[in-house]
Amino acid sequence: MNFWRQTAVIAVKDLRAELRSKEAINASISFALVILLLFNFAFAEWADQVREVAGGLVWIVWAFAGVLILNRSFARELANDCLDALIAAPLPSSALFLGKALANFVLVVAIELVSLLVFGIFYNVRWTQQFWALMLVIGLTTWGLTVVGTMFSALTVNLRLRELMLPMLIYPIMIPALLGAMEITNALMAGKPLDGDLLTWLRLLIGFDVIFTALAVALIDTVLVG
Amino acid sequence: MIEARNFAYMFYGFTAAWVILALYVVTIARRESKLKQELARLKNIVEDRERK
Amino acid sequence: MRDKVLYGIAILAAALLARNLYLIFLQLPDEAAQGAIYRIIYFHVPSAITAMLGFMVAGAASGIYLGTKNLRYDAVAAAVTEVSLAFATVVLVTGSIWARIIWGVWWTWDARLTSMFVCWLLYAGYLMLRSAVEEPTQRAKFSAVLSLFAFTDVIIVWKSIEWWRNLHPGPVLSIRTGGGNMDPAMESMIYMNLLALVLFATVLVMVRMRQEEMRREISSLRQLALAQ
Numbered sequence: 427m428n429f430w431r432q433t434a435v436i437a438v439k440d441l442r443a444e445l446r447s448k449e450a451i452n453a454s455i456s457f458a459l460v461i462l463l464l465f466n467f468a469f470a471e472w473a474d475q476v477r478e479v480a481g482g483l484v485w486i487v488w489a490f491a492g493v494l495i496l497n498r499s500f501a502r503e504l505a506n507d508c509l510d511a512l513i514a515a516p517l518p519s520s521a522l523f524l525g526k527a528l529a530n531f532v533l534v535v536a537i538e539l540v541s542l543l544v545f546g547i548f549y550n551v552r553w554t555q556q557f558w559a560l561m562l563v564i565g566l567t568t569w570g571l572t573v574v575g576t577m578f579s580a581l582t583v584n585l586r587l588r589e590l591m592l593p594m595l596i597y598p599i600m601i602p603a604l605l606g607a608m609e610i611t612n613a614l615m616a617g618k619p620l621d622g623d624l625l626t627w628l629r630l631l632i633g634f635d636v637i638f639t640a641l642a643v644a645l646i647d648t649v650l651v652g
Numbered sequence: 653m654i655e656a657r658n659f660a661y662m663f664y665g666f667t668a669a670w671v672i673l674a675l676y677v678v679t680i681a682r683r684e685s686k687l688k689q690e691l692a693r694l695k696n697i698v699e700d701r702e703r704k
Numbered sequence: 705m706r707d708k709v710l711y712g713i714a715i716l717a718a719a720l721l722a723r724n725l726y727l728i729f730l731q732l733p734d735e736a737a738q739g740a741i742y743r744i745i746y747f748h749v750p751s752a753i754t755a756m757l758g759f760m761v762a763g764a765a766s767g768i769y770l771g772t773k774n775l776r777y778d779a780v781a782a783a784v785t786e787v788s789l790a791f792a793t794v795v796l797v798t799g800s801i802w803a804r805i806i807w808g809v810w811w812t813w814d815a816r817l818t819s820m821f822v823c824w825l826l827y828a829g830y831l832m833l834r835s836a837v838e839e840p841t842q843r844a845k846f847s848a849v850l851s852l853f854a855f856t857d858v859i860i861v862w863k864s865i866e867w868w869r870n871l872h873p874g875p876v877l878s879i880r881t882g883g884g885n886m887d888p889a890m891e892s893m894i895y896m897n898l899l900a901l902v903l904f905a906t907v908l909v910m911v912r913m914r915q916e917e918m919r920r921e922i923s924s925l926r927q928l929a930l931a932q
Contacts, residue, residue: 574853581846585836594832595850598825599857602864609868623871630864641856645849648770658740658805665744665801669751669794673904676790680911687918694925701929 432517436525437532443502444533450498451533458491458541462548473549480551481612485604487541489571489597492534496575497592499526500583509583513650523646527576534568556614563614566631567607570638574599577642580649599638606630710910717903724897741805748798750898751791752820754905758788759823763855766848775920776913778844781851782834783912785827787905792824814876815869819862826854840920 427435444450465483469476476483503509512522542564546553553560575596582591597604606627613624620628728746762784769777796817803812811817830850837843869876 577853578850581833581849582836585833587836591829591832591836595829598822598829599853601822602857602860605864605868609871626867630860630867634860637856637860638853641853645770645852648845649849661801661805662740662743665741665798666747668797668801669744669747672794672797673790676787677908680908680915683915684911687915687922690922691918691925694922694929697929698925 429518429521432521433525433528436517436522437528440499440502440526440529441532444498444529450495451537454491454494454533454537455540457494458487458537459544461487461490462541462545466548476549477551478616479612480545480549480553480615481610482608484542484545484615485567485608485611487545488534488538488568489600489604490593491537491541492568492571493575493593493596495533495537496530496572496579496596497589499530499576499579501579501588504583519647519650520643522650523576523580523643526579527572527642530576531569531572534572535564538564538568551615552617553615555617556619559620560611560614562620563607563610563628563631566628566635567603570603570631570635571596571600573635573639573642577646577649580646603631603634606634706910710907713903713910714907717900717907720896720900720903724893724900727893728897741802744798744802746893746897747901748795748802749894750901751794751798752816753898754901755788755791755795755820755823757902758784758791758905759827759855759858762788762827763851763858766851766855769844769848770852775840775844776917778848779913779916780909781848782916783909785830785851786912787908789824789827789831790908791901791905792820792827795820796824813869813874815866818869819865822861822865823858826857830854838923840923 465476465487500509503512513519542553545551575592578592578595578599582588582595585591609627610620610624610631614620618624724746728743762781765777765781765784769775769781799814799817799820800810803814803817804810830847833850834843834847837846
């Protein structure tokens with residue numbers, strides 16, 4: 427079977443598994459909604475100014491909700507020794523990794539879009555002004571989050587404190603990408619177009635994605651197989 | 653007045669730097685003795701078993 | 705032999721530190737704008753350089769470990785990261801004290817302090833991961849992978865936070881005197897103390913490395929003891 431076909435098979439399998447039970451999606455969406463609610467209490471008197479920092483806030487919601495999905499990625503395979511079976515299968519680790527990363531990407535983006543809708547309504551933020559630019563940023567940043575998160579999910583899958591370790595490891599690594607995403611999203615939500623300084627941040631996001639995807643694909647074999 | 657406060661903080665700063673490093677050295681030393689104890693204990697167990 | 709080298713370096717480091725401290729307090733003049741507090745830079749800056757050098761060495765050691773699978777390099781990476789983390793703590797705390805006097809606040813999101821804090825979090829995570837994995841070879845592999853990710857990230861972090869600070873200017877922890885250039889005597893003292901701290905760090909790393917090897921010996925002895 428060709429590499430991309432194998433990747434697709436894994437991606438479809440993961441998506442199907444998740445859509446069947448919906449446990450991670452439900453937890454993630456609920457979590458996102460609760461954080462959005464809490465923001466309301468936190469920023470009560472500053473409701474107007476919230477719109478100005480909307481870009482930053484929304485990425486905090488997405489980063490936290492996204493990690494819930496990423497945690498499940500390899501953890502789901504622990505039952506019935508599925509993980510061992512997958513590793514033993516005639517499947518390159520990189521295909522397994524990319525397949526899972528793709529599935530995670532789709533799930534996290536779905537969650538982001540749903541919570542974006544809710545966010546726009548709750549905080550009266552007009553995020554459609556720069557729609558395609560916003561989609562681009564969401565795509566790029568989420569891919570970075572997914573690649574790093576899926577990698578660390580593999581790393582921490584067998585550890586006792588998996589749920590604690592994964593966020594602790596992911597967020598510091600994600601800081602440059604989240605920083606760039608927040609800067610761009612803040613501007614986009616205020617209606618500004620994607621140019622000038624923002625293009626530098628965009629280049630950062632692309633660079634981040636390329637570098638960490640390459641690093642992850644190169645090292646995933648060491649982590650899974652040895 | 654400012655001078656005095658300035659000096660005080662300078663000493664706090666130096667003290668802080670040294671305390672942090674000293675704490676680290678103490679942590680290392682404690683770990684060293686713990687490891688040595690464990691090593692000795694295990695060596696005894698293995699030697700006892702071999703003698704038997 | 706190794707112990708002798710260790711003691712030798714330790715004594716050298718101690719002597720140098722003593723000499724430096726003497727000079728710092730008694731001979732170098734006060735800085736024009738900042739007063740006495742500026743002397744903290746003789747620890748703040750060299751610690752920062754030591755910590756960042758350390759993280760680089762750790763990254764390299766991790767890479768070499770993955771290439772050669774020689775566990776000694778894993779010991780190097782772990783030891784150097786831990787020692788660097790101690791020095792990074794010194795940077796953050798001394799930076800904070802300095803900020804308190806100069807700016808009146810305990811913390812400022814100055815580009816360098818912020819970046820150092822991110823590095824601190826990354827490498828604290830590395831140590832947390834190490835303590836969570838029991839089997840030595842797996843521990844070595846996982847930490848090496850994390851170390852490579854962390855090191856790659858460090859470069860991106862420093863550049864991006866500096867860029868971010870350019871967009872949102874704020875207080876800057878400056879090590880320059882009012883004139884913009886450092887008095888040569890001051891500058892050379894920074895380097896002298898850097899040397900002293902690096903020697904100190906080397907001693908700590910060597911001791912720590914020996915502990916890693918002890919840990920591995922314990923691990924294998926434990927298996928032997930339990931197996932019989």
